[in-house]
Amino acid sequence: MSQEIWADVLGYVRRNISEVEYHTWFAPVKNLGVQEGSLVLGVRNSFAQEWFRKHYLELLEDALRSLGAENPAVSFQVLPAQQEAMLLPSDPPPAPAGRAQGLGSASPSPADNRKVLNPKYTFENFVVGPNNNLAHAAALAVAESPGKAYNPLFIYGDVGLGKTHLMHAVGHYMSERFPEKRIEYVSTESFTNDLINAIRDDKMTLFRNRYRSVDLLLVDDIQFLAGKERTQEEFFHTFNALYENHKQIILSSDRPPKDIQTLESRLRSRFEWGLITDIQSPEFETRVAILKMNAEHNRIDIPQEVLELIARQVTANIRELEGALMRVVAFASLNNVPFSRAVAAKALSNVFAPQEVKVEMIDVLRQVASHFNMPPDVIRGSGRVREVVVPRQVAQYLIRELTDHSLPEIGQFFGRDHSTVMHAISKVTEQLGKDMEVTGAVTTLRRKMQGLEDEGLDA
Numbered sequence: 001m002s003q004e005i006w007a008d009v010l011g012y013v014r015r016n017i018s019e020v021e022y023h024t025w026f027a028p029v030k031n032l033g034v035q036e037g038s039l040v041l042g043v044r045n046s047f048a049q050e051w052f053r054k055h056y057l058e059l060l061e062d063a064l065r066s067l068g069a070e071n072p073a074v075s076f077q078v079l080p081a082q083q084e085a086m087l088l089p090s091d092p093p094p095a096p097a098g099r100a101q102g103l104g105s106a107s108p109s110p111a112d113n114r115k116v117l118n119p120k121y122t123f124e125n126f127v128v129g130p131n132n133n134l135a136h137a138a139a140l141a142v143a144e145s146p147g148k149a150y151n152p153l154f155i156y157g158d159v160g161l162g163k164t165h166l167m168h169a170v171g172h173y174m175s176e177r178f179p180e181k182r183i184e185y186v187s188t189e190s191f192t193n194d195l196i197n198a199i200r201d202d203k204m205t206l207f208r209n210r211y212r213s214v215d216l217l218l219v220d221d222i223q224f225l226a227g228k229e230r231t232q233e234e235f236f237h238t239f240n241a242l243y244e245n246h247k248q249i250i251l252s253s254d255r256p257p258k259d260i261q262t263l264e265s266r267l268r269s270r271f272e273w274g275l276i277t278d279i280q281s282p283e284f285e286t287r288v289a290i291l292k293m294n295a296e297h298n299r300i301d302i303p304q305e306v307l308e309l310i311a312r313q314v315t316a317n318i319r320e321l322e323g324a325l326m327r328v329v330a331f332a333s334l335n336n337v338p339f340s341r342a343v344a345a346k347a348l349s350n351v352f353a354p355q356e357v358k359v360e361m362i363d364v365l366r367q368v369a370s371h372f373n374m375p376p377d378v379i380r381g382s383g384r385v386r387e388v389v390v391p392r393q394v395a396q397y398l399i400r401e402l403t404d405h406s407l408p409e410i411g412q413f414f415g416r417d418h419s420t421v422m423h424a425i426s427k428v429t430e431q432l433g434k435d436m437e438v439t440g441a442v443t444t445l446r447r448k449m450q451g452l453e454d455e456g457l458d459a
């Protein structure tokens, strides 16, 4: 396949996922051409291969379809290490921005977002916290009694806080219970474009029938009605027709109706007829819960303290939060290191202000466990065979060296008293330089814990 077509494919992909997702996954991909009718893409390792199959196959097929391919096929091939080295992106990824449609999920393109509800945006997948519980309760009430509870429901809040997610959740809820109901999800931009096309093609009746015959109308980013007189006029009539027929309307906006400038007052007052509710930025616990849910959905086993570190880094926007998690996952897998706070901090250091990461006992234990290929609990357990005792002593030695914890605290962490820890430390000290296994483990792990740069990790 020519590089021009590949550039078009990348352009399509880029428009449909967040910047951080794009740079993490697509920047290093190599176009290997078409083989037996299938576009072959070179990826760095088998993890990336699996990830692409699971998360981006459909998106890539859509991209090819949009370029005219009738039966698009895409396959992924792991590149040999040498070729891979040449593909490492030289520029640091930019700060997350744009519209990711959730961790790893391919999203509909803006042009055909009408009628398409993102399957991930359900009530089950919506984490409720103090920042969004009113909006959530209102959406649920509306889903249960469309056209009766609050009409319209007006949800406002900053970007990436879950307005679209809640709207789609109502749509899914309704379509599951009443499959015959007509649901229309549209961005204000698409509504405007449809109107322009209808006027141009002399198809206003069709346009009106379409929007005025739905049972649930979901309109995103209604603030973009500002200054568009003809669209406002048309939307006013659509609104009235639906309202009078007790059809549910849900609107989202980045601000409350009173703050939308140049909005006709008859529309503004209608937007205020039902319920106006906002979504605020999530607090720490909600952010951790969202990350946890995302990790579970993607079957990623990531320690709580790593999720907490990510949640401390990204505070304002859930889309960015998801991007940050994805970055950490990609970073750890591409560098083949276990998840730790230090790894997460390193993964995010190009994107967010670096955070001081204090090494914790659990971090050291995890690293030691991974080095010796043994579960952390076994190291902390009561086993007395050499295979367990050596990692345990190394862990205690490194914790003493790399953290501020006292001997009794370390003892407690291992369910032992401080004299055992003292013994472990002197034992390791004695073996350093003599016992290859112990010396190698201490040196490697110390380097890993102190500074990841020394490990040749790529951000």
Ligand SMILES: Nc1ncnc2c1ncn2[C@@H]1O[C@H](COP(=O)(O)OP(=O)(O)OP(=O)(O)O)[C@@H](O)[C@H]1O
Pocket (backbone or CB within 6 Å): 099, 100, 101, 102, 103, 120, 121, 125, 126, 127, 128, 132, 157, 158, 159, 160, 161, 162, 163, 164, 165, 166, 254, 290, 318, 319, 322
């Ligand atoms: N409470 C939540 N629980 C789980 N995921 C959430 C929650 N809120 C938002 N998200 C996720 O955050 C991402 C951004 O949400 P969404 O697109 O709904 O934001 P938005 O407020 O509509 O943003 P915009 O103003 O840019 O349209 C989505 O992937 C969504 O699933």
